[in-house]
Amino acid sequence: MLGLHVYEERRRRLRASLPDNALAIVAAAHEVIRNRDAEYPFRQSSDFWYLTGFTEPDAVLVMAPNQPDRLFVRPRDPNQEVWTGRRLGPERVHAHLGIDEGYPLDALPGHLAELLADVSWLEYPFACPFSTQVVDTALKARASRSRRHDLLSHRVDLSRHLHQSRMIKSREEVDLMRDAGAISARGHIAAMEQCAPGMTEDQLASIVEHTFRMQGSPAVAYQTIVGGGDNACILHYIDRSDRLVSGDLVLIDAGCEVEGYAGDITRTFPVNGQFTTPQAELYDLVLAAQTEALNEMRVGKTIKCFHQAALRTLTQGLIDLKIIKGSLEEALETKQYLPYYMHGTGHFLGLDVHDVGAYEEQKEPITLTAGMVITCEPGLYVSKRSDAPARYRGTGIRIEDDVLITAKGPEVLTGLVPKERDQIEALMRGA
Ligand code: GLY
Ligand code: MN
Ligand code: MN
Numbered sequence: 001m002l003g004l005h006v007y008e009e010r011r012r013r014l015r016a017s018l019p020d021n022a023l024a025i026v027a028a029a030h031e032v033i034r035n036r037d038a039e040y041p042f043r044q045s046s047d048f049w050y051l052t053g054f055t056e057p058d059a060v061l062v063m064a065p066n067q068p069d070r071l072f073v074r075p076r077d078p079n080q081e082v083w084t085g086r087r088l089g090p091e092r093v094h095a096h097l098g099i100d101e102g103y104p105l106d107a108l109p110g111h112l113a114e115l116l117a118d119v120s121w122l123e124y125p126f127a128c129p130f131s132t133q134v135v136d137t138a139l140k141a142r143a144s145r146s147r148r149h150d151l152l153s154h155r156v157d158l159s160r161h162l163h164q165s166r167m168i169k170s171r172e173e174v175d176l177m178r179d180a181g182a183i184s185a186r187g188h189i190a191a192m193e194q195c196a197p198g199m200t201e202d203q204l205a206s207i208v209e210h211t212f213r214m215q216g217s218p219a220v221a222y223q224t225i226v227g228g229g230d231n232a233c234i235l236h237y238i239d240r241s242d243r244l245v246s247g248d249l250v251l252i253d254a255g256c257e258v259e260g261y262a263g264d265i266t267r268t269f270p271v272n273g274q275f276t277t278p279q280a281e282l283y284d285l286v287l288a289a290q291t292e293a294l295n296e297m298r299v300g301k302t303i304k305c306f307h308q309a310a311l312r313t314l315t316q317g318l319i320d321l322k323i324i325k326g327s328l329e330e331a332l333e334t335k336q337y338l339p340y341y342m343h344g345t346g347h348f349l350g351l352d353v354h355d356v357g358a359y360e361e362q363k364e365p366i367t368l369t370a371g372m373v374i375t376c377e378p379g380l381y382v383s384k385r386s387d388a389p390a391r392y393r394g395t396g397i398r399i400e401d402d403v404l405i406t407a408k409g410p411e412v413l414t415g416l417v418p419k420e421r422d423q424i425e426a427l428m429r430g431a
Contacts, residue, residue, distance in 0.1 A: 001053045001259065002172050004098035010051055010165065011069055011099075017161045018065050022121035024158055025112075025138075026051055027130035028059040041219070046351035047125050047162055049260050054097055056088060060108055060134055061099070064115060068100035072111075075104040112138040113145070116152075123158040131158075159356065166350055167357035168371035173350070174404060176261040177373055180217070181402050181413035184255040184263030187211040188417040192427050197246035197271050201226040204250065205240050212256035221262030222353045225253035228271060232396025233383040235343060246272040249279055251396050255353065262353045264375050265414050266400035273428035275421055278391040282380050283421060285317035286397045289378040290419075293345050297368060297376060297403050297410040304365040307345040310378040314341050318380075323388045340381055340388070346374045349402055372405045373413070 018024060029045040044055045052061055052071065060072045076089035093102025103111065116122075116138055124131040139152070169177065187208040194207050205224040212220065227237040228244040232251035244250055248271050255263035268283065270276075275283060289310040296306035315337045318324045324336040331337065348355035350373060359366060368374075379398030382388045399419050404411040418424050 002176075004053070006170070006172055007051060007053045008098055011063060013165060014051065014158070014162060015063055015065055015069075018063070018123065019121050020065055021119055022064060022123060023115055023119045024061075024063040024123040025131055025134055026061045026063075026125060026158065027128060027134050028052075028054065028057055030130060031057045043219070044260065045128060045130065046166075046260065046356075047128065047159070050162070050166060050351060052097060052099065054088070058105060060105070060131075062108075062111065062115065064119075067115075070101045070103060070111065071097065071099045072103050072105045072108045075106075108134070109138065109141060113141060116142050120152055121154040121156060122152060123156045125159045125162070126157040127159065163356035163358070166355065167348060168369060169350065169373055169404070170371070173261065174371075174373070176258050177263070177349070177402065177404070178413050180221070180256055180258040180261050180263035181265075182416055183212055183215040183217045183258065184221075184265045185414050185416035186215055187254055187256065188252060188265055188267045189427065191252055192267070192269055192418075192424060193430070195244065195250065195269070195271060195273075195428070197244055199244050201228055201231070201240035201242055201244060201250070204244065204252070205254070208252060208254045212254075215256075217256035217258055219257045221255040221257045221264060225251070225266075227251045227396060230384045230394040230396070232268065232398075233381040233394075234396075235381075244271045247276065249275075249283075249395055249397065251398055253398065253400065260351045262349055262351070262355075263414065264349055264353050264377075264400060264402055265417060266377060266379075266398040267417060267419060267424075268397045268399065269424045269428065274425060279395060279397075280421060281321055282382065282392060282395055282397055285314060285321070286378055286380050286399050287419060287421075288317070289313040290376055290399050290401070293376050293378060294401075294403065294410050294412070297346075297374065297405060299368055299370055299405060299407055301368050302365040303346070303359055303368060303374075306376065310345040311337060311341070314378060314380060321389075321392070323382070323392060339386060341379060342381070343377075343379070345378050346376050346403075349373045349375055368405045370405055370407050374403055374405065376401050376403050376410075 028048045031039045062070045090102035190211040205226045223238045228250045229248035251268045253266040292313045293306040293310040296309045348357040377400035381396045382392045402413045
């Protein structure tokens with residue numbers, strides 16, 4: 001957990017954005033039942049985690065200007081805790097989380113009834129079903145108590161301020177993301193070192209994830225993608241059921257979480273440790289596109305700039321390799337690259353792997369600002385069914401790094417894992 005002052009400062013900023021007669025409500029996530037007594041692994045709601053540092057399910061943060069912050073949590077219960085684990089309990093909220101007041105969850109309706117009596121502005125994250133449920137229940141209860149339906153004139157999406165804050169990472173957040181980047185990189189290195197033909201995609205994934213855990217990360221930031229050969233052309237391929245074949249490339253897109261902050265790395269390498277000539281041609285093209293794109297990830301440039309840089313390089317390369325036809329400008333205009341490159345070149349990264357933050361403001365692409373963390377992930381996907389020359393088919397390549405935007409230029413947080421062909425081949429040879 002970060003220092004308590006970090007969470008207090010985040011709540012202070014949110015409180016300062018509220019008008020006088022406002023109330024803000026942010027709920028934690030619930031556990032999701034998988035079947036009978038088994039649950040899916042619990043992951044805290046990112047907005048709630050950002051504001052509280054609290055990782056238990058079933059809690060609600062209530063804030064209002066000029067009022068103490070209140071956190072409603074599951075009560076201590078020795079009988080339940082024997083089964084499902086320790087609980088913080090309301091008594092320890094202040095000491096452990098620095099939040100002014102802790103209450104048991106069943107006190108929430110009473111507090112909300114009182115607080116909502118003369119509130120006209122209610123903020124909560126609209127996209128969060130748990131927060132919406134708390135708000136709807138409280139408003140229904142209020143409606144049944146009072147005929148004054150006119151009091152609440154504003155329901156406002158709390159995300160508009162909060163997500164602006166989450167988009168710009170503080171020094172403490174960058175440190176965690178550096179750790180997430182380094183641990184994620186070690187997972188990829190282990191995969192390159194241990195990959196062998198005949199292994200299943202899932203076995204290779206287990207090497208990556210084992211390394212994450214052994215390095216201290218308890219969770220993946222998203223389901224690990226390992227696709228050999230043509231499977232690498234399925235962007236979010238999570239089946240991982242095939243065996244890896246000598247002569248194919250394998251694409252791994254995997255990242256771990258550190259205190260909730262995500263790493264997101266993709267590397268592509270030969271299953272047998274040596275690139276063939278057609279693989280090398282495509283690979284070097286994707287790497288060149290990433291180099292061009294990275295160079296555009298600078299303060300003051302727009303988010304569109306680095307995508308355009310990648311697109312131009314990839315499209316020119318596809319023409320040179322005779323995979324598509326025409327002049328560069330024509331090919332870009334008619335989007336001839338689309339069968340081979342169909343995704344954006346980057347996304348915000350943070351507590352969510354596809355993190356919050358607006359990509360456009362008034363229909364214009366936003367300008368890059370110091371403190372943003374954005375992925376840079378060009379790729380080429382030449383599937384077996386494509387019209388490309390036969391030697392390129394069945395090959396998917398993506399190279400993805402996590403980039404901190406700084407006043408001095410782009411800083412790659414995931415540089416530990418090699419991406420030059422000769423470095424990859426040397427690592428796989430054990431050199
Ligand atoms: N790992 C998902 C992505 O790169 O967007
Ligand atoms: Mn990504
Ligand atoms: Mn990725």
